[in-house]
Amino acid sequence: HVALGERAYDVRIGRGLLARAGSEIAPMLRRKRVAILTDETVASYHLRPLQDAFAAEGIASEALALPAGEATKGWPQLTRAVEWLLEQRIERSDIVVALGGGVIGDLAGFAAAILRRGVRFVQIPTTLLAQVDSSVGGKTGINSPHGKNLIGAFHQPSLVLADIDVLSTLPDRDFRAGYGEVMKYGLLGDASFFGWLEANGPRLRDDPQALQHAVAHSVAMKARIVERDETEQGERAHLNLGHTFGHALEAATGYSDRLLHGEGVAIGCALAFDLSARMGLCPQEDPTRVAAHLAAMGMPARLADIPGDLPDNRALIALMGQDKKVVDGRLRFVLARRIGEAFVNDDVALDSLDQVLSEAR
Numbered sequence: 001h002v003a004l005g006e007r008a009y010d011v012r013i014g015r016g017l018l019a020r021a022g023s024e025i026a027p028m029l030r031r032k033r034v035a036i037l038t039d040e041t042v043a044s045y046h047l048r049p050l051q052d053a054f055a056a057e058g059i060a061s062e063a064l065a066l067p068a069g070e071a072t073k074g075w076p077q078l079t080r081a082v083e084w085l086l087e088q089r090i091e092r093s094d095i096v097v098a099l100g101g102g103v104i105g106d107l108a109g110f111a112a113a114i115l116r117r118g119v120r121f122v123q124i125p126t127t128l129l130a131q132v133d134s135s136v137g138g139k140t141g142i143n144s145p146h147g148k149n150l151i152g153a154f155h156q157p158s159l160v161l162a163d164i165d166v167l168s169t170l171p172d173r174d175f176r177a178g179y180g181e182v183m184k185y186g187l188l189g190d191a192s193f194f195g196w197l198e199a200n201g202p203r204l205r206d207d208p209q210a211l212q213h214a215v216a217h218s219v220a221m222k223a224r225i226v227e228r229d230e231t232e233q234g235e236r237a238h239l240n241l242g243h244t245f246g247h248a249l250e251a252a253t254g255y256s257d258r259l260l261h262g263e264g265v266a267i268g269c270a271l272a273f274d275l276s277a278r279m280g281l282c283p284q285e286d287p288t289r290v291a292a293h294l295a296a297m298g299m300p301a302r303l304a305d306i307p308g309d310l311p312d313n314r315a316l317i318a319l320m321g322q323d324k325k326v327v328d329g330r331l332r333f334v335l336a337r338r339i340g341e342a343f344v345n346d347d348v349a350l351d352s353l354d355q356v357l358s359e360a361r
Ligand code: NAD
Pocket: 039, 040, 041, 042, 045, 068, 069, 070, 073, 100, 101, 102, 103, 104, 106, 126, 127, 128, 129, 130, 133, 134, 135, 136, 137, 138, 139, 140, 148, 149, 166, 167, 168, 169, 170, 171, 174, 177, 261, 262
């Protein structure tokens, strides 16, 4: 449960939830119809079963499948989605269903936020990243050529259905990328969870019970933080651990499949610990432990792990400056006092940053 007063909602996490989506959503509907936004890849695996689940409860559903990929998260596909929803005569009391990863969740949530000044939406996240992170917390939006996620709104979902079973069709690389955000929770706020991940991370893909625990624990951590700081005035910024580096690397690689968001976050977490240790803020052994865990997970941890050429340090740092987490022209980083304790630091020395980037090449 995410306790946000009149915007409160439940996140259901378990197996076989897709097949029960009709009965979960039916009590929320004024009339028995929903509009589904999804992407073409997700639709090919999971749309039919979802529409069957709705039909079984007498709920009519129409679906629009957008192209898969980060490029969808922009004005052209947003326009298309919103106009399609109007064409479907979606009214204030209706519900929009987002079936997909973070791209679809962010875009559908924003479409729901601006359609008729706000309609309710339900998240059915289908990637590990979306289940542990983007489907919960109400950040919705699209990208701009000026940067990622620069256009958007806070709009909380009315329900989240995270079905662990749908992750079985997810490519390994996307699964591991989502794991970057799971690891982030341990690093930013729960050292014992990080210890659990060190022991169990490598078998998560093959163990639904362990996977469900990892998802539920991650969501619970995010929910508690969002409850205390819904619009990111303070503590919620801790969830951006690894993201200033990650966003710069995503921008430097053109938001292409050279680097997925969660991979950027993984490298970013490793670099945030390198920087924290270099600045004498956290124990020297912590970055070593983070890098070792990423290696054990088969995940990238350094700039050298990104295929192709990267811009020089100066250009990378400029890309960090473009990130929206900049206060008064000074670089702001989420750093760590130790594994399990993140904090916001507004005073990062540029040479430390430069050295950390050079060492990671
Ligand atoms: P994504 O939505 O692009 O999904 C990744 C790929 O997996 C896509 O090709 C998709 O078609 C495919 N896919 C999805 N589910 C599948 C399944 N079950 N089986 C097979 N293929 C499947 O990417 P993502 O990693 O889920 O999300 C990344 C986005 O999330 C970024 O835009 C990021 O900015 C955003 N994000 C938002 C928040 C937030 O709080 N709103 C938090 C973190 C990330």
